[in-house]
Every structure is written in structure tokens, then in C-alpha cells.
Amino acid sequence: MSRNPENLRSQIELLSKDASKVDPFSVDAGEPDSIAQFVQAAIGKSGNVDVLIYNVVALARGRPSTIQPATLTSELNINVSGAxxxxxxxxxxxxxxxxxxxLFSGGGWTVYPAMEFASISIGKAALRSLSLMLAEELRDSGVRAGMVTIIGAVEAGAPFDPQKIGRSFDDLYRQPTDQFPAEIYFRGT
Incomplete structure (x- = not known):
């Protein structure tokens, strides 16, 4: 799912190598109440969901003392409640x-908060907590949860190229269940 499925191209290409079917869908994570209905429609079309990749970000610049509570609430809705x-x-x-x-997409601000980007730092930290708790809760269920924490700015043709990041998601996905880490760091290699 993505607001713009074109943004999932690298992940779709990698997953399509081994999967029989990968279907991207457009959905607005800012509307968490509609996500369940949408997912059920997608399942009706495609069958079971084997992998969920939540790669969403809402980003407003602002220090903790200047960011508006409504902005923080809106961004938490997208960054965490949507997940x-x-x-x-x-x-x-x-x-x-x-x-x-x-699978969840984390960011460097998760572990290195940026004062000028308070809202996303808070949101990604909350998403990381959610991901880690899900990994623990689901440990013996056969369902795996993990996060790729991207420690840098995403840019095509650079160390943090989306294609390289997509391979990190694929690498995490391919880990054996008994060795599946709750989090990996992508440092632009």
C-alpha cells in the first residue's frame, strides 16, 4: 500500500522475483479508519497478504517548542496510527x-532525534516502539515483525539510494524465522 504505488517499484521488483504475485494499492495512511476496509478489499482481490511493508512518512519542520499540537497529532496519525x-x-x-x-521503515531520527524535525523524530520513535513490541508479541506465532532503520537521507544514486534500501527490506524478509531480527540498520552501504 502506498499513497503513490510508483514509490514501491524497487520493493515490488525484488519481492516479485520469488513471489507469485505482488499487487501495489493506493491508500492514504492519514485515514487510518479507512485502512482496514481498504485492506479487506485488497485481500478480496489478491488473496492473502503475505508481506506488509509500511513505508510512510509525514514530515513537518519544527522544534519541539514551536510545532503545533495539531501538526504532531496529524503526523502521528500517519506515521504510527496508520501502521x-x-x-x-x-x-x-x-x-x-x-x-x-x-516490515516497517524507520529513520535515523528514530535513534538520533533532530531538534529541527521534532514531529518526525517523535513519530519514528513511536513507530519503532510499535514494531519492536509487535516483534516480541508475535515471536512464537509464525508471524514476523521487523524494521529497517535508515540512518541517512534517501536519495537516488547516492549511498541511501531507494534501490539499495529496497534490497535491505528484501534481505530482512529472507532471514530465517528463527533468526529474524526485530530491527536492522541501513547505513548506506
Whole structure:
């Protein structure tokens, strides 16, 4: 799912090598209440969801003392509540099948908060907490949860090229279940 499925191209290409079918869908993560309904429609079209990649960011510049509470709330809705709504939409089926993978895109601000970007720093830290707690909760269920924490600015043709980041998601996905890490750091290699 993505507001713009074209943004998922590198991840779709990598996953399509081994998967029989990968279908991108357009959805606005700022509307968490509609995500469950949308996911059910997608499942009706495509069947089971084997992998959920939540790669969403809302980014407003501002220091903690200057950011408006409404801005923080809106961004948390996109960065965290949308992730939770997505998980809740796909998880029951994954648990029933005892199979599935939940992947989240984290950022360097998760572990190195940036004062000038308070809202996203808070949001990514909250998303990391959600991801780590899901990994622990689901540990023995057959469903895996993990995060790729990107420690740098994403830019095509640079060390943090989206293609390289997509390969990190693929590398994480391919880890054996008994060795599946809750988080990996992508440092632009």
C-alpha cells in the first residue's frame, strides 16, 4: 500500500522475483479508519497478504517548542496510527495461517532525534516502539515483525539510494524465522 504505488517499484521488483504475485494499492495512511476496509478489499482481490511493508512518512519542520499540537497529532496519525491500522487489518489472517511478515521503515531520527524535525523524530520513535513490541508479541506465532532503520537521507544514486534500501527490506524478509531480527540498520552501504 502506498499513497503513490510508483514509490514501491524497487520493493515490488525484488519481492516479485520469488513471489507469485505482488499487487501495489493506493491508500492514504492519514485515514487510518479507512485502512482496514481498504485492506479487506485488497485481500478480496489478491488473496492473502503475505508481506506488509509500511513505508510512510509525514514530515513537518519544527522544534519541539514551536510545532503545533495539531501538526504532531496529524503526523502521528500517519506515521504510527496508520501502521497500527494496517497491522490490525492483516494480522488476523496471518495469525490464522501462522505465516506472514510485517516490515516497517524507520529513520535515523528514530535513534538520533533532530531538534529541527521534532514531529518526525517523535513519530519514528513511536513507530519503532510499535514494531519492536509487535516483534516480541508475535515471536512464537509464525508471524514476523521487523524494521529497517535508515540512518541517512534517501536519495537516488547516492549511498541511501531507494534501490539499495529496497534490497535491505528484501534481505530482512529472507532471514530465517528463527533468526529474524526485530530491527536492522541501513547505513548506506
Amino acid at each position: 497500527l491500522a494496517s497491522v490490525r487489518a492483516v494480522l488476523p489472517d496471518m495469525l490464522q495461517r501462522k505465516s506472514g511478515t510485517l
